[in-house]
Amino acid sequence: MDLEKQHYFIRKLHSLSGVLPIGLFLTEHLLVNSLSIRGPEAYNKGVAVLQSIPFLPFVELTLIVIPILFHTLYGLWVVYLAKNNVLAYSYYRNWLFYLQRITAIITLIYVAYHSYHLRIANALFGLEISFNTMTSVLSNPAMLIFYIIGLLASVYHFANGFSTFLITWGVTVGAFSQRVALIISGLLFFSLSFIGIQALFAFI
Numbered sequence: 192m193d194l195e196k197q198h199y200f201i202r203k204l205h206s207l208s209g210v211l212p213i214g215l216f217l218t219e220h221l222l223v224n225s226l227s228i229r230g231p232e233a234y235n236k237g238v239a240v241l242q243s244i245p246f247l248p249f250v251e252l253t254l255i256v257i258p259i260l261f262h263t264l265y266g267l268w269v270v271y272l273a274k275n276n277v278l279a280y281s282y283y284r285n286w287l288f289y290l291q292r293i294t295a296i297i298t299l300i301y302v303a304y305h306s307y308h309l310r311i312a313n314a315l316f317g318l319e320i321s322f323n324t325m326t327s328v329l330s331n332p333a334m335l336i337f338y339i340i341g342l343l344a345s346v347y348h349f350a351n352g353f354s355t356f357l358i359t360w361g362v363t364v365g366a367f368s369q370r371v372a373l374i375i376s377g378l379l380f381f382s383l384s385f386i387g388i389q390a391l392f393a394f395i
């Protein structure tokens with residue numbers, strides 16, 4: 192395979208990985224965490240079901256960790272290459288494009304910290320993942336703000352990315368279908384943000 196074809200293939204794979212499996216995982220993660228709205232018992236039961244999945248470390252490694260590492264490393268390369276020309280041409284599509292890069296960096300910082308202080312701390316130091324643990328984390332106002340910013344950035348990145356994914360894969364070709372996809376992205380952004388923020392406030 193020559194270099195250009197290789198690049199084309201990796202770009203398509205990067206695009207796909209953002210929706211499947213990472214975007215699907217993000218959606219599942221927000222929905223399961225929204226069990227906090229139903230109270231501590233429902234939330235802890237949901238966590239227990241997830242923790243009882245057979246071969247969990249293997250499932251997490253292949254379906255979550257490796258795709259996120261690949262998407263992030265290639266994504267950083269794309270951000271590094273991008274000409275952020277939003278100041279020169281302030282069309283809204285340029286802003287969406289620019290925000291896609293900014294939210295990629297915020298998501299990276301947020302996901303790294305979030306995974307470290309919960310999932311990795313659970314594996315290495317036996318930290319219990321429960322409603323009470325989340326309450327003690329989120330009752331710190333600085334942490335709550337950090338979580339809200341991380342949530343909004345990752346949901347924006349996924350929702351806007353979904354409409355550019357449809358372009359990358361040649362699903363939305365004309366101006367009309369691209370506008371419809373953008374409306375669907377907007378709805379996705381508002382509904383996932385609403386669910387996620389409600390879930391965060393339910394812990395405190």
Ligand code: HEM
Nearest residue numbers: 206209210213214263266269295299349352353355356359
């Ligand atoms: C919650 C985690 C993430 C999800 C669900 C996600 C999802 C997506 C989706 C669906 C796309 C659109 C693909 C396309 O335009 O064809 C995308 C694009 C992108 N992602 Fe992510 N992503 C995540 C994290 C990250 C991180 C941590 C980085 C790097 C720091 C990153 C960098 C990028 C870049 C640069 C693009 C634009 C690619 C382009 O325009 O060709 N993403 N992402």
